[in-house]
Amino acid sequence: MAFYNPKRSRSWNYKGEKWRLSRSKLDLFMECQKCFYLDNKLGTKRPPGFPFNLNSAVDALLKKEFDIHRRAQTPHPLMVKFGVDAVPFQHKDIDTWRENFEGVDALYEEGGFHVSGAVDDVWVNPAGELHVVDYKSTSKDEEVTLDAEWQDGYKRQMEVYQWLLRKNGFKVSNTGYFVYANGRKDKDTFEGKLEFRMKIIPYDGDDSWVTDAIRDAKECLDRDIIPGSSNSCEYCAYRDAISDVEREVKPSKPVEKESEKGTLF
Ligand code: SF4
Numbered sequence: 001m002a003f004y005n006p007k008r009s010r011s012w013n014y015k016g017e018k019w020r021l022s023r024s025k026l027d028l029f030m031e032c033q034k035c036f037y038l039d040n041k042l043g044t045k046r047p048p049g050f051p052f053n054l055n056s057a058v059d060a061l062l063k064k065e066f067d068i069h070r071r072a073q074t075p076h077p078l079m080v081k082f083g084v085d086a087v088p089f090q091h092k093d094i095d096t097w098r099e100n101f102e103g104v105d106a107l108y109e110e111g112g113f114h115v116s117g118a119v120d121d122v123w124v125n126p127a128g129e130l131h132v133v134d135y136k137s138t139s140k141d142e143e144v145t146l147d148a149e150w151q152d153g154y155k156r157q158m159e160v161y162q163w164l165l166r167k168n169g170f171k172v173s174n175t176g177y178f179v180y181a182n183g184r185k186d187k188d189t190f191e192g193k194l195e196f197r198m199k200i201i202p203y204d205g206d207d208s209w210v211t212d213a214i215r216d217a218k219e220c221l222d223r224d225i226i227p228g229s230s231n232s233c234e235y236c237a238y239r240d241a242i243s244d245v246e247r248e249v250k251p252s253k254p255v256e257k258e259s260e261k262g263t264l265f
């Protein structure tokens with residue numbers, strides 16, 4: 001079993017040869033500058049979240065379906081149903097763009113580093129403009145929308161992809177699409193099958209904030225002080241409270257590590 005190792009080699013830190021500002025790192029910067037700094041400059045990353053295997057399965061199957069139409073250069077029936085005048089985009093780099101840890105890559109000249117992000121899909125309309133596409137899955141009784149505050153992260157994600165494709169010289173439409181799979185709980189039985197209501201939701205993006213955010217993220221990393229904690233996260237308060245109580249408790253003798261204890265025969 002692999003255990004969480006918070007430290008990583010320096011080459012993956014800011015100014016290291018392998019470091020890139022990924023879309024998710026930029027989102028971390030927007031969420032909490034301290035966590036971003038600890039991760040990218042000091043190389044101490046957060047524990048990973050639990051993998052969403054069901055969501056990944058939906059993404060993989062959607063990708064297969066849209067790839068059939070990419071090869072045939074025909075619209076997917078969902079695109080027809082929701083009035084999207086486009087087909088999946090054929091490009092030699094499409095698999096790289098969709099690959100985690102690869103993605104669409106662009107040089108941020110002012111900072112001298114690369115920015116990257118892995119898209120779910122790209123469609124192209126008859127005018128030759130690209131549409132960024134994001135697959136999402138959920139399960140809720142009500143109609144799926146983009147109205148919740150927590151979905152702002154989804155919108156930022158799409159706008160970073162639009163920015164990246166534009167930096168690569170493509171003509172990119174402001175309109176992106178979320179392909180939403182909504183798992184149904186209103187069936188009488190399960191029978192080993194999960195059914196989904198499918199919906200395409202258009203979103204008009206505005207990537208004008210992206211360059212400023214990248215510049216701010218760089219300035220943050222160039223400073224020699226660790227930024228303050230985010231007010232909306234409770235974990236640093238928890239961590240500080242632990243440090244306080246640990247300082248108060250002075251053990252009379254050092255605690256033996258499990259590995260240093262002798263073995264009795
Ligand atoms: S406040 Fe939360 S997000 Fe920020 S550094 Fe602390 S644990 Fe990380």
